[in-house]
Amino acid sequence: MQPVSKLERRVVDAAGQALARQRYVSPLDVLTGIGWVPPGLVTDWRQGRAPHLEAVAAVTVDRLADALEILRRWASAQGLRPEVVEYPAATRDRRPLRFTAADASEEAFRTHWTRPDLTDRQRETLTARQNKVPDLVVVQPTREFTCAGCGRTDGDLLMMEDAGPHCLTCVDFDHLVFLPAGDTALTRRAKKASRLSAVVVRHNRSRRRYDRLGLLVEAAALDEAERQCLSDEDARARRRDRDRERREVLDESFVVKLAAEITRLFPGCPPDRATAIGEHTGLRGSGRVGRSAAGRALDPEAVTRAVIASVRHEDTGYDDMLMNGVPRDEARTRIRDDIDRVLTAWRQP
Incomplete structure (x- = not known):
């Protein structure tokens, strides 16, 4: 029996944990799980600030290919079902994200492996979640920036586009209001009611990732969400108490x-x-x-x-x-x- 390599053990462990957590496993789950692609750099890639995922990986293209081949063999042995998933960018044009510089390798990166025992309804729900269009992202910069559209330098939020950073006025987001993170119910309802929204993030240098600060939504959507939350505040408070006791x-x-x-x-x-x-x-x-x-x-x-x-x-x-x-x-x-x-x-x- 051929000995199991250290890389194979790491890939299988990361894949097994992802499968148990979400009923499917993707190459991106494995690469982040073994530390080859830091989550903060994945955010850069999803927001269109990297040409492809290979450009932000900590290892060579050949090592990435080795990990994907191990994942493919393990998933096939487990009887998992392959499904190619789209990866749209979190940009205004929703362009398809690229994993590699070579077209021949793209499908391997986009293949998700799902459990074979899922019902048709479970599979439809999972597929819809996997193909969900990502949120638009607005960044609170850590230093002053110059808008590539109007040349102003006094903006406090920006959205990255191909020409560079743009202020909210130039991207037509200046009519939205900021809802700080913290109230899950209010955020969920405001986002659902708003025709246009964007997640606001700020780069955390010490953790090398982007922290979520809140949401930009339409003022009318926020008002409606606040009314809904006031109507069932007592029930949600009781639920929070139960959840807190359970987490403890x-x-x-x-x-x-x-x-x-x-x-x-x-x-x-x-x-x-x-x-x-x-x-x-x-x-x-x-x-x-x-x-x-x-x-x-x-x-x-x-x-x-x-x-x-x-x-x-x-x-x-x-x-x-x-x-x-x-x-x-x-x-x-x-x-x-x-x-x-x-x-x-x-x-x-």
């Missing part, structure tokens, strides 16, 4: 690792179910398998016990038996075959 006892980084390990051991387990099992078993102070020493170490036996516990309660009549007074040992004996059937199915790609 949830080890999110461990959940991601556990879900990826579940997917590795049980490739037929739906990704959202693997995540749910990880969240359930990873709660701090719960005393569950995921909080044991073996569980924290992702011991296969401990992970399997966590999966069995989920199947017992979610996919069999075990809870109904307990409610009806059936002794626990007897109930477990009755459902043993049901659990084995689910585990056998999940062990298949």
